[in-house]
Amino acid sequence: MLSLLWTVFFIHVAIYLVNTIGASTIDNLLWILYLKAPTPTSKKAREQNRLKREALALKRDMNNTSSQDQFAKWAKLRRRHDKTMEEYEAINKQLSSQKTSFDWSVKTARWLSTTGLKLFLQFWYSKTPVFMLPEGWVPYYVAWILSFPRAPLGSVSIQVWSNVCATTITTIAEVVTAVFVRKAAAEPVSVPAGAGAKKTQ
Template sequence: MHPALLILLCVLATSALSAVGHARITSLLSPLYLRLFHARAHAHSRAARAELLRLRLELGGISAQDDFAKWAKMRRRVDKLQVEAEAGNASTQAALSFFALLIRAGMLLATTVFPFVLTTYYGKTPMFFLPPARPNAPEGTTWLGPIGWVLSLTAAPAVSAGVWSTVVTRVLGLAIGAVASVSKDVQGVRSKRAAAQAGTAAGAEGEKAGQKSAVGAGGKGEKKMQ
């Protein structure tokens, strides 16, 4: 695979990860993580919570004055299950916190460290060769002039990996921003249109109600005159 295409795919992947965000990725993958690595503890915690809810409902139907022995026995079971449920919740929260830390570290590696290593590895590899200024121009001279020299740093006379990565990231960011702005404008127009339609419908219903009231009042007046 050509290095330019590889860097382009890397920028697309990192931009997608950044757009989704750490919190959303963590919330989406947390259930899968618990099922794969903490299945037994998670299942036990869920069963304890379900049993605790059932016993609390059953305890609510027992009178402590009429049947104190049964009520006390049920109360001890509820307290024991509550302790187990709290311990299970604490264990689950600790596992989720560790998983969130792993996701954060993984995103740091994927969005910062890996692109840096990739552009450094291909730092002297030309991405695109710049056209010369003229047929007999000195070596390294391009039709972009000094700008061509800046674009070809560490990879003259071609566009370097660092510059290519920066340009792709910038263009992709502008494209994402433009799409988000257009989407926001479209949603705003739809909301205004829906509000206008709702107002028109409410006005029409009000007019119909007024006409019915006027007709009813006219009928009553005619009956009184008769």
């Protein structure tokens, strides 16, 4: 079982990843994965795609058919196109409603497993030290701050440790990003052989 120290740390890693990647991006990715699962919703999505392709094909045939010279054929295509579009819109409305419910469920689960869990742990373990400091290692006022608000004096409270984790993760991510950006900027741009000669000519 994970210790309280690592549990809080990994929760903040998850929160940082969600904030960095973007909640909407994660929601859309999960929706795509959900549609690939063998569910009634995925069946509707496949039917929607089929109707969309069929409607586009019928629209293309209509455009290639003269409404004056081949009116009977054009009218038949028009009726099929309108019927296909009606079916497509009906399924699209159902999928939109299901996606709204899906997004709400995902948002709720994400909040409960990250921010909600963090707040619960901070409340439940408010009197529990994350770890103890060596006796006399820091002055009294520093020890009091580190144990704020309700942890035993001489320990680090979960609230303080939570703030340390959040700050550390953000700082490390910024440093790593800056290093990669600088490295990418320092890489020389390769020039094709003979390009300079052609330019001088």
